[in-house]
Amino acid sequence: DAKTTQPTSMDCAEGRAANLPCNHSTISGNEYVYWYRQIHSQGPQYIIHGLKNNETNEMASLIITEDRKSSTLILPHATLRDTAVYYCIVRVSNAGNMLTFGGGTRLMVKP
Amino acid sequence: ETGVTQSPTHLIKTRGQQVTLRCSSQSGHNTVSWYQQALGQGPQFIFQYYREEENGRGNFPPRFSGLQFPNYSSELNVNALELDDSALYLCASSSRIAGDNEQFFGPGTRLTVL
Numbered sequence: 001d002a003k004t005t006q007p008t009s010m011d012c013a014e015g016r017a018a019n020l021p022c023n024h025s026t027i028s029g030n031e032y033v034y035w036y037r038q039i040h041s042q043g044p045q046y047i048i049h050g051l052k053n054n055e056t057n058e059m060a061s062l063i064i065t066e067d068r069k070s071s072t073l074i075l076p077h078a079t080l081r082d083t084a085v086y087y088c089i090v091r092v093s094n095a096g097n098m099l100t101f102g103g104g105t106r107l108m109v110k111p
Numbered sequence: 112e113t114g115v116t117q118s119p120t121h122l123i124k125t126r127g128q129q130v131t132l133r134c135s136s137q138s139g140h141n142t143v144s145w146y147q148q149a150l151g152q153g154p155q156f157i158f159q160y161y162r163e164e165e166n167g168r169g170n171f172p173p174r175f176s177g178l179q180f181p182n183y184s185s186e187l188n189v190n191a192l193e194l195d196d197s198a199l200y201l202c203a204s205s206s207r208i209a210g211d212n213e214q215f216f217g218p219g220t221r222l223t224v225l
Contacts, residue, residue, distance in 0.1 A: 041218075042218055042219075043115070043201050043203070043216030043217050043218050043219050044154065044201070044203075044216045045216065046213045046214065046215070049213075085153075087153060098144060098156035098159060098167055098169065099144075099146075099154070099156065099203075099214060100156065101146075101153030101154045101155070102153055103152070103153055104153055
């Protein structure tokens, strides 16, 4: 699986959009971009994934650059409950593949 | 729908002992993966079970072993515990039918080795 690079930490004001970047310059054509988050003392939680088109669900939006070498996870209206470590992972989307977690970005949402 | 559950929540063992951690997968999920998360780091893949057989393994020694049962629940066994085995152990379940796109994690078992 390709390696990802994320900032170690970010702050965001409550109610504002949180934009979390991820670089994955060695991504292969069949690798998807996945985002998970881990709130303190809980297991990781799936957020969203995509291949090349932008994706949106009830939690977040995922913007992938045209060359697929980077992506941004957007939380449109961050709340205090969004304070967590956010992990960007690239992997082939078929059965049996493990998730390779890096260090993630620690997002702190402040009032 | 019942989520992924793990037991026990916390566990304290001493060096050299053996430990068994348990995981019940989410309803309808047939694949279980185990991860180790040391303090301040991301989870590291230990192994995955599908149809009661190990199906993929990370860089962990043989003293880490597992089982999957017909009801898809799973156990992680660690023999000859070392101090560095102290970590949060996470179980994740997914469905091969759904292509493993989304893995659902349990709350974890925190193991402390003294």
